[in-house]
Amino acid sequence: MDFDVVVIGAGLVGASFALALQTAGLRIAVIDTLVPSTSVARDDWDSRIYAISPGSEEFLQACGAWQLLDTARLCAVEDMHVIGDDEISALNFGAYAAGMRELAVTVESRELQSALWQALMEAQHVKVIAPAACHELVLEAAAVQLSLADGRSLRARLIVGADGADSWVRTQAGLKVDTRPYAQTAVVANFATAQAHRGVATQWFQRKGVLALLPLPGERASMVWSTATAHAQELLALSPNELAMRVVTASHGKLGDLRVITPAAAFPLRMQRVQRLVMPRLALVGDAAHNVHPLAGQGVNLGFRDARELARVLTARGAQNDCGDFALLRRYERARKEDIATMQLTTDTLQRLFDTDNAPLAKLRNFGLRLVNRQSALKNLLVRQAVG
Numbered sequence: 306m307d308f309d310v311v312v313i314g315a316g317l318v319g320a321s322f323a324l325a326l327q328t329a330g331l332r333i334a335v336i337d338t339l340v341p342s343t344s345v346a347r348d349d350w351d352s353r354i355y356a357i358s359p360g361s362e363e364f365l366q367a368c369g370a371w372q373l374l375d376t377a378r379l380c381a382v383e384d385m386h387v388i389g390d391d392e393i394s395a396l397n398f399g400a401y402a403a404g405m406r407e408l409a410v411t412v413e414s415r416e417l418q419s420a421l422w423q424a425l426m427e428a429q430h431v432k433v434i435a436p437a438a439c440h441e442l443v444l445e446a447a448a449v450q451l452s453l454a455d456g457r458s459l460r461a462r463l464i465v466g467a468d469g470a471d472s473w474v475r476t477q478a479g480l481k482v483d484t485r486p487y488a489q490t491a492v493v494a495n496f497a498t499a500q501a502h503r504g505v506a507t508q509w510f511q512r513k514g515v516l517a518l519l520p521l522p523g524e525r526a527s528m529v530w531s532t533a534t535a536h537a538q539e540l541l542a543l544s545p546n547e548l549a550m551r552v553v554t555a556s557h558g559k560l561g562d563l564r565v566i567t568p569a570a571a572f573p574l575r576m577q578r579v580q581r582l583v584m585p586r587l588a589l590v591g592d593a594a595h596n597v598h599p600l601a602g603q604g605v606n607l608g609f610r611d612a613r614e615l616a617r618v619l620t621a622r623g624a625q626n627d628c629g630d631f632a633l634l635r636r637y638e639r640a641r642k643e644d645i646a647t648m649q650l651t652t653d654t655l656q657r658l659f660d661t662d663n664a665p666l667a668k669l670r671n672f673g674l675r676l677v678n679r680q681s682a683l684k685n686l687l688v689r690q691a692v693g
């Protein structure tokens with residue numbers, strides 16, 4: 306049980322990171338508490354849908370996972386409409402105007418996770434240890450010692466925490482995290498729609514939160530309604546028909562009548578800033594390293610960019626043999642700092658701007674939407690940043 310890299314967490318980010326190390330010449334182990342699942346039910350839809358950016362899609366292709374997806378369950382997002390709470394102000398982004406094929410592709414979480422598990426199981430350079438629970442982590446100068454609850458122990462030069470927002474690795478290492486709950490909960494559900502979405506994702510910024518309807522294959526849409534927790538609880542208590550009617554009203558009937566096809570589920574929302582992404586022999590990626598509001602649909606894309614960058618730094622380490630070397634890991638941290646800080650600032654500012662009853666601010670935010678909408682160069686810049 307001697308490895309170069311041990312990755313804790315085989316979620317979307319941890320699994321893709323391990324796969325991306327295929328040419329790094331390293332011995333890798335991936336540990337998860339869950340039982341690996343390489344097959345998914347296809348008679349219903351997962352309530353958790355991600356909008357995957359073209360940059361993330363390219364990365365997942367290189368990892369050997371994207372090509373394992375069933376294309377009939379993917380849907381291209383060609384346009385995005387953001388509507389202000391005065392119902393007049395709008396900001397529209399189009400793939401065509403930005404010279405792209407699509408802005409994003411929607412995919413079910415479980416579909417992508419199972420493709421990643423499948424690729425991991427077939428990868429020659431990775432040993433999967435799952436299900437397994439971690440017991441103790443000891444960081445030494447020359448190595449990391451990890452013991453599992455079943456008595457097994459592992460030794461590695463580098464440990465990577467990809468174990469989500471409540472990261473065990475981060476806690477064991479004593480890395481500081483600044484957590485701010487948003488007092489909001491995201492309610493997600495899928496609907497059959499009476500009218501075609503035409504590849505358009507729409508977001509309504511409202512005083513009660515942000516409602517997003519993302520396109521799914523056929524006449525279906527996925528909802529993420531980030532709203533005050535009391536309102537979320539009210540929505541969750543409704544019957545499927547009542548919920549559908551509420552969403553029709555809140556979305557101004559844009560997709561016509563709706564019918565719930567996947568029951569509503571809830572995710573409490575919080576902002577998390579982690580001061581350091583690395584320390585000697587340890588690095589964090591994905592939600593273990595940052596947690597952002599889902600209003601920009603960028604959380605997992607941000608995590609894929611961490612995975613891509615850390616894998617790139619380790620693969621290009623050259624004469625540096627020790628993959629847990631602090632100077633090497635600092636290169637990763639420096640490269641990721643700006644992207645993470647920009648996404649945290651953007652999502653947090655937008656959330657605050659729309660989570661207020663202050664009348665001048667309400668005017669300003671709607672004016673801001675209209676202003677940005679008229680600046681095609683700025684819009685293209687925003688699109689380029691979101692699709693990376």
Ligand SMILES: Cc1cc2nc3c(=O)[nH]c(=O)nc-3n(C[C@H](O)[C@H](O)[C@H](O)COP(=O)(O)OP(=O)(O)OC[C@H]3O[C@@H](n4cnc5c(N)ncnc54)[C@H](O)[C@@H]3O)c2cc1C
Nearest residue numbers: 314316317318338356468469491591592602603604605606
């Ligand atoms: C409502 C909602 C909608 C969202 N929509 C989008 C979107 O459209 N686009 C987007 O980019 N992002 C979106 N996000 C964000 C996205 O869900 C997360 O950023 C993403 O899931 C993080 O992936 P991860 O692999 O870092 O962590 P996780 O998905 O949390 O995976 C962590 C893995 O680690 C394992 N694990 C945990 N602890 C241990 C341990 N101690 N030992 C071993 N294994 C462990 C877990 O079993 C799991 O497999 C959304 C988030 C929410 C709440």
